[in-house]
Amino acid sequence: TMSRKHHHFKGAEVSCCVKYFLFGFNILFWLLGAAFLGIGLWAWAEKGVLSNLSSITDLGGFDPVWLFIVVGGVMFILGFAGCIGALRENTFLLKFFSVFLGLIFFLELTTGILAFVFKDWIKDQLNFFINNNIKAYRDDIDLQNLIDFAQEYWLCCGAHGPDDWNLNIYFNCTDLNPSRERCGVPFSCCLKDPAEDVINTQCGYDVRHHGDLGRQKYIYTKGCVGQFEKWLQENLIIVAGIFVGIALLQIFGICLAQNLVSDVKAVKANW
Numbered sequence: 071t072m073s074r075k076h077h078h079f080k081g082a083e084v085s086c087c088v089k090y091f092l093f094g095f096n097i098l099f100w101l102l103g104a105a106f107l108g109i110g111l112w113a114w115a116e117k118g119v120l121s122n123l124s125s126i127t128d129l130g131g132f133d134p135v136w137l138f139i140v141v142g143g144v145m146f147i148l149g150f151a152g153c154i155g156a157l158r159e160n161t162f163l164l165k166f167f168s169v170f171l172g173l174i175f176f177l178e179l180t181t182g183i184l185a186f187v188f189k190d191w192i193k194d195q196l197n198f199f200i201n202n203n204i205k206a207y208r209d210d211i212d213l214q215n216l217i218d219f220a221q222e223y224w225l226c227c228g229a230h231g232p233d234d235w236n237l238n239i240y241f242n243c244t245d246l247n248p249s250r251e252r253c254g255v256p257f258s259c260c261l262k263d264p265a266e267d268v269i270n271t272q273c274g275y276d277v278r279h280h281g282d283l284g285r286q287k288y289i290y291t292k293g294c295v296g297q298f299e300k301w302l303q304e305n306l307i308i309v310a311g312i313f314v315g316i317a318l319l320q321i322f323g324i325c326l327a328q329n330l331v332s333d334v335k336a337v338k339a340n341w
Contacts, residue, residue: 088326092156092327099149099152103142107145151170182313201229204234205239218257221259224297231291233278235255241253241255257273274288
């Protein structure tokens with residue numbers, strides 16, 4: 071009987087290669103998820119969002135912290151299911167992993183197609199989003215950092231131009247505005263002086279009193295929406311490459327998990 075049993079097992083066995091590869095693949099996934107989740111929760115606790123629930127309900131000024139928490143949470147759950155599923159050869163967890171990954175892949179594909187179809191709508195939403203965040207620039211440190219980073223990176227100022235900063239109560243040009251920053255722009259709009267080591271946070275003061283030509287010496291005059299579009303066109307290959315890479319990784323993960331499930335089933339059938 072022993073030899074017969076042994077002979078059966080030779081016919082079907084769980085591939086160690088697949089099993090540990092899937093395990094390693096998911097450990098990375100799980101750790102990345104944990105890191106994202108950690109950053110999100112830390113930023114959330116740091117600002118004491120719990121004591122200020124009104125900031126959650128106002129979706130106009132969307133808080134980037136939530137993106138970290140959601141992405142991190144999903145990656146954490148997926149990685150955990152994949153790890154334990156691979157190690158314990160648990161078909162339920164492996165199926166959950168591949169179905170969930172497939173669902174995410176399908177959602178990404180749908181989003182991509184819809185984004186292509188509704189390009190103009192997205193552009194309007196982007197305008198709306200940036201302008202809303204310009205209004206809330208001083209209210210939320212995360213958003214402030216995000217806007218400053220975007221303006222410095224894309225060499226732009228406002229959604230369409232520097233005058234968008236009139237939407238902010240500190241920077242608007244009305245005579246009634248008592249702020250020292252009246253008719254100015256944030257420092258991230260300023261042209262960088264290579265000789266300066268320390269950032270001059272007051273470089274944007276009173277800049278919008280100058281005419282359009284006068285401003286060009288001191289600040290970026292292009293809007294961020296246009297600059298972002300230009301950047302996308304210039305880096306289309308890289309952006310597309312990243313998306314294709316992520317998609318291939320997901321398909322690879324699904325194939326590995328399905329392979330392992332069929333191996334485990336074949337072994338069980340021989341018991």
